[in-house]
Structure formats: structure tokens, C-alpha cells
Amino acid sequence: MVVKAYGAYAADKPLEPIDIERRAVGAQDVQIAIAYCGVCHSDLHQVRSEWGGTRYPCVPGHEIVGHVTAIGSEVSRFKVGDTVGVGCMVDSCQHCSPCDEGLEQYCANGFVATYNGPTQHAPGHTLGGYAQSIVVRDKFVLKISHPAEQLAAVAPLLCAGITTYSPLRHWNAGPGKKVGIVGIGGLGHMGVKLASAMGAHVVAFTTSESKRQDALDLGADEVIISRDSAQMAAHANSFDFILNTVAASHNLDAFTSLLKRDGTMCLVGVPEHPHPSPNVGVLIFGRKSIAGSLIGGIAETQEMLDFCAEKGITAEVEMIPMQDIESAYDRMQKSDVKYRFVIDNATLANS
Known part of the structure; x- marks a missing residue:
């Protein structure tokens, strides 16, 4: 499935509208229409290859909130219409000691990052949440129980x-x-x-x-x-x-x-x-x-989301349209945001 996204083709190129291909929904997959995506400072580091090793085109975004639009034949935890989230990981080996302990972020064989991680699907690396939709293995999808009006402010919980x-x-x-x-x-x-x-x-x-x-x-x-x-x-x-x-x-x-x-x-x-x-x-x-400390495992991330829903905790956010991402990056470098930018992914339709 071809969807609209924002990505960069090189470290010295700005983020721009691009079309990307999402894989077909497999037996253990969940397809998600992305409503909101938080903007993390690591997005900027990665897209500009400040940490090195960035694969292009790079589509950042690992603070994803959206709704399930399709599920695979073996998926039982989710149904179409569910409100869900995706954080910094979309896969891990699932057989090493850390994975067995629910600490996928410390996977001995390296977890697969939501973007810039290795994958067998085109283009050979994962593409993140600055896009209209995403397909993710069900084990790495999280349930969100915050009310609808808080969902934009929930997105940064998936990383920050x-x-x-x-x-x-x-x-x-x-x-x-x-x-x-x-x-x-x-x-x-x-x-x-x-x-x-x-x-x-x-x-x-x-x-x-x-x-x-x-x-x-x-x-x-x-x-x-x-x-x-x-x-x-x-x-x-x-x-x-x-x-x-x-x-x-x-x-x-x-x-x-x-x-x-x-x-x-x-x-x-x-x-x-x-x-x-x-x-x-x-x-x-x-x-x-x-x-x-590095992020958290999937079970702990779900625990955190449930804790925040119970306590009424969300991030303090400023919503932006996708088209303002470069100016948001500039402001983020100057610490000119209280405290997290969140993209309204519906604005991608205007790209």
C-alpha cells in the first residue's frame, strides 16, 4: 500500500513529501492509521545523520498514536477501530535472555527500531511515523485507554x-x-x-x-x-x-x-x-x-500507558501540521517548545 509521508533523501536535505510503500498485512501484523506522531530530538539527530549510520530515504517518528484499520489472521489482542500506540521498537529476536525477560530494548541481537532499522521489506530499512499509516507486528503494538481528546498529548509517552x-x-x-x-x-x-x-x-x-x-x-x-x-x-x-x-x-x-x-x-x-x-x-x-537506561520493554511500556491513563498524565505539547516540521526542528534546537511538538498526521493529506 502506498501512503503519503515526510522524509529526507540525504543528511543535508530537508524533510519533504514522499510516497512510501507499506507492506501487506501479515498473519501477525496490525495496520494502523496514524493520527498523531510526536517529534523527538533523536528524529533530528537521525535524519541529519548526526549519530551516523542513517539509511535514506529516512522517515522519522517513533511516538505514534492511531487506530487499527486491519489485523492479521493470527492477531487476537486487537480489533479494527482500537486506539493503539507504537513506540521506538517494532521487533526483536524474541529468543535471547533479555527478550525472554520482557526487556526487548536490550535484545542481545539488537531490536528493530521503528525507523532506520533493518527489515526485509522495501526499501530495506524501517520507515517511521511521519506517515499516514504503518504496519507493525502485533507484539509491539500497545493499547491506549486515554480519552480521545488527549490522544495528541499521549503520543510523546511512547518515547519521552x-x-x-x-x-x-x-x-x-x-x-x-x-x-x-x-x-x-x-x-x-x-x-x-x-x-x-x-x-x-x-x-x-x-x-x-x-x-x-x-x-x-x-x-x-x-x-x-x-x-x-x-x-x-x-x-x-x-x-x-x-x-x-x-x-x-x-x-x-x-x-x-x-x-x-x-x-x-x-x-x-x-x-x-x-x-x-x-x-x-x-x-x-x-x-x-x-x-x-534505555526506553523500556513492551510490557513496561504498557504498564506506563495504563499508569498514565489512571493518573490522567499526558505530555505538554504543541500541535503542528506536517508541513511545519523543518521550522519545528529549528525551534527544538533552540529549546523553543513547551515541551514536545506533536504532528497532526491528518495534515499529510495536504502534501
Whole structure:
């Protein structure tokens, strides 16, 4: 099936209207008409090959919300008309230890990304959610139970939501825990919302005084201006867990020194240039840890969506037509969005 999409033919070319071919619906497949697709910073990195290895044409998009339009003969979990989502993965080997444990994001043989991943179908790599529809293996399709009027704001949960939820759950954020969230952007604003909903005492770190009230409005109990050494020093050795969402190179010691003994700081942003080497003494003398986390498995992503539906949690979004994607990328690079762009995929009909 040929559908309209937006993609780029080279790293130095803008995203433009293109026609792409979606595979026929197989026995275990679900066909989805895409209503909304979130815009992730990794979309920009990939389409401009800033991480290298991008295959072209590149059609980004891995924060997908839509409705089922067809199912394969062996599909029982979904029916036509269901509201569903697709995140960062559309397949994995399904037979390694991580896959067996429901941790497909750590598949020993490499999960298949929603776009730019290897596939036997034309053009030889996956094409993402900046398109009218998509066909996905049923095991990688998620049920969405939020009300219809919230669906655009649900889309970023498929990446920004699970990227922050998974480490918060893994390190047991909850009542009695002091949790820091570094950075109040697309990821960080979800981290604040989720940690607050889990019952933790949430402290937001930002470099900008102008974001103080925003962070409080999102659910933070306290806000620290990280450039203020006195504010930082006042919280030394007091955090159980810090979720660091900043994807720019910075001094990690400023935050590890705030951890309690046995505390952990988890990184979820990949900087263009490496962080300065941390002070090992800070870690050794407090048995502190610096860790990392990658999105979440399918079961945990479903858990996150159900948790957010129960708690009424969505992302803070700005809707754009597909035709404004290049200007959205420019604004995203300047952090000029609160807090996530979401594409109205119905506008692709005008391409």
C-alpha cells in the first residue's frame, strides 16, 4: 500500500513529501492509521545523520498514536477501530535472555527500531511515523485507554514517557524517596510528572530561573537553579535517586555529590560530546553509582500507558501540521517548545 509521508533523501536535505510503500498485512501484523506522531530530538539527530549510520530515504517518528484499520489472521489482542500506540521498537529476536525477560530494548541481537532499522521489506530499512499509516507486528503494538481528546498529548509517552518511567520504576521512586530530575525539557517534564505521581519528593534542577514556576506547576516540590552553588550545596548527600535527562556534555560531579550513600544518578540523554570524566573519589567514598537506561520493554511500556491513563498524565505539547516540521526542528534546537511538538498526521493529506 502506498501512503503519503515526510522524509529526507540525504543528511543535508530537508524533510519533504514522499510516497512510501507499506507492506501487506501479515498473519501477525496490525495496520494502523496514524493520527498523531510526536517529534523527538533523536528524529533530528537521525535524519541529519548526526549519530551516523542513517539509511535514506529516512522517515522519522517513533511516538505514534492511531487506530487499527486491519489485523492479521493470527492477531487476537486487537480489533479494527482500537486506539493503539507504537513506540521506538517494532521487533526483536524474541529468543535471547533479555527478550525472554520482557526487556526487548536490550535484545542481545539488537531490536528493530521503528525507523532506520533493518527489515526485509522495501526499501530495506524501517520507515517511521511521519506517515499516514504503518504496519507493525502485533507484539509491539500497545493499547491506549486515554480519552480521545488527549490522544495528541499521549503520543510523546511512547518515547519521552517510557524513557523516564522505566528508570524511575527500576530505582523504586516513590513515597519516602527524594528524587531529582535534571533538565525540564521534553524528557524532564515527563520525569517530574511521573515521579510526582509515584509519590516521591521531587526536586527539579534547571539552569534557568524562568523555569522555576513551570517546574512547580508540573509537580515538583522544590526547584534548584543548578548554576547556584549555594543552592546545590544545601542539598549535598540527600538524594536517593537523580534522573539526568540532559543530552549535552556537562559536569556530572555537581550532581553525584548530591547523592546519598548508595544513591544512583541515571543518565538517559546521549550527548554529542562525552561528559568530562567524573571524580571517582565522589563515587568511591559514598558507594554511589552513575547508571544509564534505555526506553523500556513492551510490557513496561504498557504498564506506563495504563499508569498514565489512571493518573490522567499526558505530555505538554504543541500541535503542528506536517508541513511545519523543518521550522519545528529549528525551534527544538533552540529549546523553543513547551515541551514536545506533536504532528497532526491528518495534515499529510495536504502534501
